[in-house]
Amino acid sequence: MKNIVLIGMPGAGKSTIGVILAKVIGYNFIDSDLLIQEREGCLLKDIIERDGLNGLIAIENKVNSEISAQHSVIATGGSVIYGKEAMEHLREIGTVVYIKLSFETINNRLGNIKQRGVVFREGQTLLSLYQERCPLYEQYAHIIIDGEGLGIEEVMEKIRVETQENWS
Ligand SMILES: Nc1ncnc2c1ncn2[C@@H]1O[C@H](COP(=O)(O)OP(=O)(O)O)[C@@H](O)[C@H]1O
Ligand SMILES: O=C(O)C1=C[C@@H](OP(=O)(O)O)[C@@H](O)[C@H](O)C1
Numbered sequence: 001m002k003n004i005v006l007i008g009m010p011g012a013g014k015s016t017i018g019v020i021l022a023k024v025i026g027y028n029f030i031d032s033d034l035l036i037q038e039r040e041g042c043l044l045k046d047i048i049e050r051d052g053l054n055g056l057i058a059i060e061n062k063v064n065s066e067i068s069a070q071h072s073v074i075a076t077g078g079s080v081i082y083g084k085e086a087m088e089h090l091r092e093i094g095t096v097v098y099i100k101l102s103f104e105t106i107n108n109r110l111g112n113i114k115q116r117g118v119v120f121r122e123g124q125t126l127l128s129l130y131q132e133r134c135p136l137y138e139q140y141a142h143i144i145i146d147g148e149g150l151g152i153e154e155v156m157e158k159i160r161v162e163t164q165e166n167w168s
């Protein structure tokens with residue numbers, strides 16, 4: 001057990017920080033997005049084209065629900081919080097950490113959103129997506145880390161310290 005599960009908006013740094021954190025604490029690293037791409041044999045954006053947004057959410061829910069891991073940092077995709085089964089499972093197998101950032105920071109970080117295949121509905125803006133998701137990230141998090149104004153190493157260290165305090 002003792003996994004660390006990172007959640008948050010796209011661009012929050014889940015994948016970047018997750019792999020560094022795993023190295024520092026001697027854990028394995030899993031990126032849910034890569035599991036999905038491997039399982040489906042195509043890119044996330046191609047899954048959206050093929051199956052639509054709800055299709056991607058369903059696949060994401062299933063893949064995350066089936067993760068079996070120990071001593072791993074798991075970087076999820078930003079839309080994982082739409083999958084109830086996935087979130088219940090992830091909360092059972094690990095400590096769920098929400099990397100929280102302001103809308104302004106997320107907006108600045110996200111360059112080409114379409115290339116990443118973010119789960120956007122017709123007419124939705126990044127702001128409305130942010131407002132819709134923040135309560136869900138908060139609802140599912142065991143720990144909320146405020147990453148505002150912090151560099152990659154600083155956020156990583158905050159997660160390391162707070163998860164260890166949580167376990168002791
Ligand atoms: N604390 C940070 N400060 C500045 N840039 C960051 C920070 N964390 C991540 N980034 C950058 O933001 C971008 C998105 O990071 P990524 O790990 O892909 O986010 P996510 O997996 O949450 O979508 C990358 O270019 C990454 O280098
Ligand atoms: O937030 C989203 O809608 C998504 C974020 C992506 O992952 P990152 O959060 O790692 O960018 C990926 O899971 C998928 O394309 C959908």
Ligand SMILES: [Mg+2]
Binds near residue numbers: 014015016033076
């Ligand atoms: Mg990522």
